[in-house]
Amino acid sequence: MTSSSPHSPPQLEPLTADLVVDAVHELRTQVPLVHCLTNVVAAGFTANALLAAGAAPAMADAVDDADALARGSGAVLVNLGTVTQESFEGMRAAVTAVGDSGGRWVLDPVAAGALPWRATLAEELLELSAPTVIRGNPSEVLALTGRTGGRGVDSSAAPDDALEAARALAQKYAAIVAVSGTVDLVTDGERIVRVTNGHPLMTKVTGVGCALGALVAGFAAVVDDPLVAASAATVLMTLAGEAAADRADRPGSFAVAILDELDAMDADRIRAGARLS
Numbered sequence: 001m002t003s004s005s006p007h008s009p010p011q012l013e014p015l016t017a018d019l020v021v022d023a024v025h026e027l028r029t030q031v032p033l034v035h036c037l038t039n040v041v042a043a044g045f046t047a048n049a050l051l052a053a054g055a056a057p058a059m060a061d062a063v064d065d066a067d068a069l070a071r072g073s074g075a076v077l078v079n080l081g082t083v084t085q086e087s088f089e090g091m092r093a094a095v096t097a098v099g100d101s102g103g104r105w106v107l108d109p110v111a112a113g114a115l116p117w118r119a120t121l122a123e124e125l126l127e128l129s130a131p132t133v134i135r136g137n138p139s140e141v142l143a144l145t146g147r148t149g150g151r152g153v154d155s156s157a158a159p160d161d162a163l164e165a166a167r168a169l170a171q172k173y174a175a176i177v178a179v180s181g182t183v184d185l186v187t188d189g190e191r192i193v194r195v196t197n198g199h200p201l202m203t204k205v206t207g208v209g210c211a212l213g214a215l216v217a218g219f220a221a222v223v224d225d226p227l228v229a230a231s232a233a234t235v236l237m238t239l240a241g242e243a244a245a246d247r248a249d250r251p252g253s254f255a256v257a258i259l260d261e262l263d264a265m266d267a268d269r270i271r272a273g274a275r276l277s
Contacts, residue, residue: 015193015231017274021267023223023232028054032074032221036214037061037091039081039110042207045255049211052262053236055218061090070097074104074221075132077214078125080118081110088121092128099129104220107131108213113139130173132220133230135213137180138162144169159185163192176226178216180209184234186227193231196275197238199245205255212237235274240265242273 035058038046047057058069070076076098078091098105109122122144125131134144138159145165159181166177170189179185184195202208215237219229237258243265244257 015228015276017235017271017276019228020232020235020274020276021270023219023228024054024236024265024267024270026222027218030074030222031056032218033058033072034214034218034221035060035066035069035073035076035094036079036217037066037087037094038077038079038108038210038214039083041082042079042210045205045207045259046211046214048259049207049237049262050214050218052259053215053218055215055221057214061087061094063090063093066090066093067097070094070103070105071101075217076103076105077108077217078105079108079110079210079213080112080121081108081210083118083121091121091125095125095128104132104217104226105129106133106135106213106217106220108210109134109136109140109144110210111140112136112143119143126173131175132226133176133178133216134169134173135178135180135216135230137209141166141169141177141179159183163187167192176230178230178234180212180234184238186231186234188227191227193227194277195231195234195238196277197235197242197273199238199241201245201248201251201254202238202241202258204251205258207255208237208241208258231276235270235276236262236265239270239273243269 033056050057112119141162159179167189170177186193215233219233223229240261243261248254248257
């Protein structure tokens, strides 16, 4: 389950809560550095979520930093949420460095379903180096296969609407594709994992989805099978969301509570609460 051989063949056993527990243990034991080239709206929340979960964030998108940080990190997150032409140059440098060094990276093509330029940028990055994981909402995933939709960062499609597109993307890039929604789907093109944890308040706090992308990168740095990594990150975030909603019924208090719950999540709670199929 550790990352001593990050490109070894994937595990074939069914995904279980115990595998999630093992993944969380590895994250907290190894404390991987996650280089985040992410949007300014969510950068602080994303960094705090990584720290609460047990990873170490590096938040930088300048070209002069990107190459060195990407090569020295456990994994890289590229999030297109507030991308500019200048920040994209940093993203391009980081993805090129990851490809050269054989590292792992996660693409979050924010708003690609609504804004064609985002989809074009995502496609350019995908051609530079195949990602370990593509994580997005249904409209964003559909956009990467040539279909458009969505309203800003919101999706106009349900996760199952994007399942075939997700499987096609996974097979094209030999990557994992994680589709967020009321039911989260994770696939490698053949295996499909469904996670049914979560709470509606998670959609009321800016940065929860972006932070999930960073958590996926963190787990990808320490877990051999990227399908397990993406699924474990999804379970951890959505379980934390459920627990946070039990004690915070408004977005402001919920944003603080979900960070606390990421920190507090333990093996017993994961085994008792994870809903995987």
